[in-house]
Amino acid sequence: MLILEKNAMTEEIEKLVEKYGPERSSLLPILQDIQRDHKSIPDFAQQEVARLLDIHPVEVFSVISFYAFLNTEAKGKFIVRLCRTITCDIKGKERIAQAIERELGITFGETTKDNKYTLEYANCLGMCDQGPAMLINDIVYANLTPEKAVKILKGVK
């Protein structure tokens, strides 16, 4: 990371700490804001959060590693999360998975070369009555068919 980038990051985190307060309990909201704005929480940001909240960097890392929606490595612009829980599985998740993999040319856990799509599995999205379902960034798409899934993927901007 460049020094300029580091300074900007520090400033941003200082503002977040001011907003949520320098308590341990502010850790999650701060991390969520960083995640939302940067698509990941870089090493440096973790250490800065730790310094400003007076906790150890490893504790911040521990929290990040616990939550699936927080990540330390940068991911694609669109994070596609396909539900893999029982109902969606019964309703044909496997076919959707194959269609998406073929469309994007990557397997689950990977990011496309142009950094546009990241493909992941998610556990229950709570759309069991409308499965199979997938989540692209913050939007849920339900009642998927392979054709519909491909169309949605092509349509996101």
Add this chain to the structure above:
Amino acid sequence: MDSRKDYRAPLSQQPLTIEKPTDLTAIGGTITVEINEKKVVVPLGTTILDACKMAGISIPTLCHHEDLCIAGVCRICVVEVEGMRTLQASCAFPITAPIKIKTSTPMVRKARRHIIDLMLSEHYGECYSCVRNGNCELQNLAKEYGVDGYTFGHVDKPRYEIDRSSYAVIRDMSKCILCKRCVRTCIDLQEVGVLESIGRGDMTHISTFLEKPLSDVICINCGQCINRCPTAALRANDPSDEIWRAIDDPKKHVVIQTAPSPRAAICEEFGMEAGTSLTQELNTALKRIGFDKVFDTNFTADLTIIEEGTELIIRLYKALVGKDASVSLPQFTSCSPGWVKYLEHYYPEYLDNLSSAKSPQQMFGSLIKTFYAQKNGVNPEDIVSVALMPCSAKKFECNRPEMADSGYKDVDYGLTTREMAKMIKEAGINLPEMPKSHFDDPFGEASGAGLIFGATGGVMEAAIRTIVEFITGAKAEDIFANANVVDVRGFDGIKYMEIPLGDKFGPVPGLIAHLVPNWDWLKGATLKVAVAHGTANAKKVMDDIKAGGKFSECHFIEFMACPGGCLGGGGQPIPTTPEIRMKRAQAIYAEDESLELRKSHENPHITKIYEEFLTEGPCSHLSHKLLHTHYVKRGKYII
């Protein structure tokens, strides 16, 4: 850890204690509980575990440790409480009502056996080739609770790669059972914050920041986690095979120095009561193993006192008479390599305060390969210098690149008490039955001042004995009863003491006469000293100094990385509990009191070395070259 507010641990990890009543006779001060149909009266807020201990009923524990906060994660200590739907973890259940407890019902026994069985299903057990074979808490529990088959399967392949990056600590997470004792040790007890649980569910494991190897993170190598680990997931880097090889090599001249703490603790490895000193038996055993010479680290502890004490006097003289603003006070001790690395990481801006004197181990290292080699006509290249220490950080210290002032690696191997006991057993020697023998010359005798380095406050007490005699010219016995500086003893986290120097001064002793002309500049002054042990307490003192509080006005502060000082070090026998630490301290202080020679500067061998070898006196050019060092600004950030 005094009150709940001081806990940095998240709420979920905080103990469920309630305020203990001050007056037990008051109504509600005590509660009568029924344990296995036997009535027991306990103070309000006692945990079920402690109540059972009082009633003489043993309950198995695993994640519970006297030094650490309550976690209640392993569930092995479950008991049945009447009226409760589920079994309760007795270590985390404070008694607030007259309850009925049953500790051995079919449900409890089955649960405990299943819990152990479940742990075994995740634990890569290679018991025969494991360092903790015979001293493993999981193994003992499995035996005790009759686990006779792997109901839930067994791991036959290690799941994680072994992290051997650190000079001191080896992490083998395949053997980890996630009791989180190391996490609580690292974060709560030591406040170093290297280990945490990473991941979730069945992927949970204990790891470091960004899962880096231990050598790349801010680990201070104190080894307290090794001492708390119930299995061998954390262990010390054992050099005993290399040492055997050196002993077996006829060309090598293998010498060993032994520190005071292992001598007071090694008895525990041979099934003896804690607190039995086996100094002279150990000398014989080491000779029989094949070490050519056995030296006493206390000798260089005495030398450390002279060097560090002189450094303090020079600093004070410069600051008070020369009005030199660049002098850093208070001066910090530098004997504990864990503390040194802690300061380098967490407070690098205070490195100038750290005494430049090396630790006794490293001083001895450079003297052996220079002074001793010269005197005895041994080629320093052929000398293999081993140090028996209670400490895992000493393994790191002797591998620091700057520790080669003799022209060779000053100390070749740091060996812990546990590894020494293993070597002695391997040689077929029963240590307690050994005849007694003395240390070898030319460093034969050492004072009691060097001996008490092993306990917290010991360095300070030794320094006070010498400095006060240097300055006032009076005998330390006349100022402190029996020369025991009791104010700096004991296991309080932080100790503070003021010593008024008065206005009656003696002549400046010959040893440092070329450094200060007289003592008049100290008229009416008060020497302020402090002692902190455990890096959590060190952090408190450092934060106070940063804020300009009471401790910033001190002149000399002793810091030790491990709770209790060296006697509670990470290389000491497992288990180490507050009670065992107390007994080891008693052994050390008793040995000090039994000695004639109890002050560093009165040690005739010290006088001799300044006459024969370090002729320019303490803190001179040669002593700076051999006995002093410099430090590295490491900082906290990991890139």
